[in-house]
Amino acid sequence: MSVNVERKDGSINKELTRQQYLDLYYYMRLNRAVEDTMVKLFRQNKIVGGLYSSLGQEAISVGTAYALEKNDWLAPMIRNIGALLVKGVPPRDIFTQHMAKYTSPTLGKDGTSHFGDLDKLHIVSPISMLGDLIPVMAGVAIGSRYLGQKIVTMTWIGDGGSSTGVFHEGLNFAAGQKAPFVLILENNQWAYSTPVRRQVPLDDLADRAKAYGIPSYIVDGNDVVAVFTTTREAVERARKGEGPILIEAKSFRRMGHAQHDPAEYVPKEQRAHWEGRDPITLYEKFLTGEKILDAKTKKELEEKIDTQLAKERDFAENSPMPPPELAEKGVYCTGDDCHKIRPKWERPLSEVTPPKSSIPAVWTVEGFGSGKGSGGGTAPIHFGDTTPSSSVSPQETEEEAIEEKLAPKSPVKVVAKKSAGANGKNGASAKSAKAAPAKAAAAKSTKPSAKSSAARRAPAGKARR
8 A cells, every 4th residue: 555645835844853854955965966077077087987967866866875874775766866975975986986997996897876885885787777776685685684683785777667567576485575764756757758658657656665565655755854754664664574565665766767857758847847846946945944954044044065066076177097907807897806895794503504493384374365266256276285196096086976977867768568368467567576576687787886996997908908
């Protein structure tokens, strides 16, 4: 069942501390400023890969990631730079990564957002094949549970990505295993140049959770506090063992798919509507109205971001490109010289080793609901509770049933022949005496014995007795 927490009046609830309100504002402003800086670098031909904007969607990345705890795991997509910033990734790593510098997390071997931090920040690198992060993060959640870690994993998917096969396979896998996993479905109305209405016959993509028996939420993706509080509730539920949860955040992609896409296919009226619902502008109005943000605080925050990004950009621009000999290194993982990540057990090993871990592989099949029977009524559908068959083969049993069905239901009428000289009462008595044993014999002949049935079924060439 989907829980719709979208606010039609645009209001934002008040459930946070003052510092939390300001943190959300800071990270959204930092998210936008980082991307604005990268747009400038891209136009200066200093970004070597693709650049994908999250303009207008900052509240989703920031609000969802802010709901996680330090030890929780996440796997971002191309429009989730805000989530990386919340997790603790410095802007210089994002700049150097997109500029393919030697100081980047991948040492200049990638020009986009394919980097992570498995050891400290618990970030799994993005996967270009849309939807593939869903089973991966479900697996991380299950593995962490096995190690005794009470963590939650999270990843994101777009409206277009929710139509991939692995989206459904991964979500079904997570549901079946009750993985502590939260999936954020960013419905930004466009899958590259395809509108949602042309790819899916649903008003709410959160309804897809019903097929897997898991709960879902629908939230206004431009309301950062609503996104945060909704995600926090989902994370808490997943951590308690309620299994995976799907959150659909409705928003709008205000830029094209990437910098090369002018998005001329988007109706001007639609773009204008969503530009009037800018998440940062809406949030600033709320913070100012609640006297949480004043002119002085806002100016201090803007100066802090400008100073920070100027320093980080200078570092990235002055960093060297990778040396040629690096090309052959790091292609394959060769063991400890590649990485030394080890399982972090937080439970006694005896719990997951025999004899404590040994259980009989026996399950009780309770049935599969009910359905209409041939008689027109509703009957329970079961499996595994039928009476065991005898040693007679199914074919023999079927043949006997057919013979029984075709056999006469009443004795065959036998007419005795008249004797040549039989007349009168003596003749009638004689006929009766002869008819009686004949009727008995006929009745007996209508019931074939198992022995005679078996004889009739004997293979050709074998004697029949």
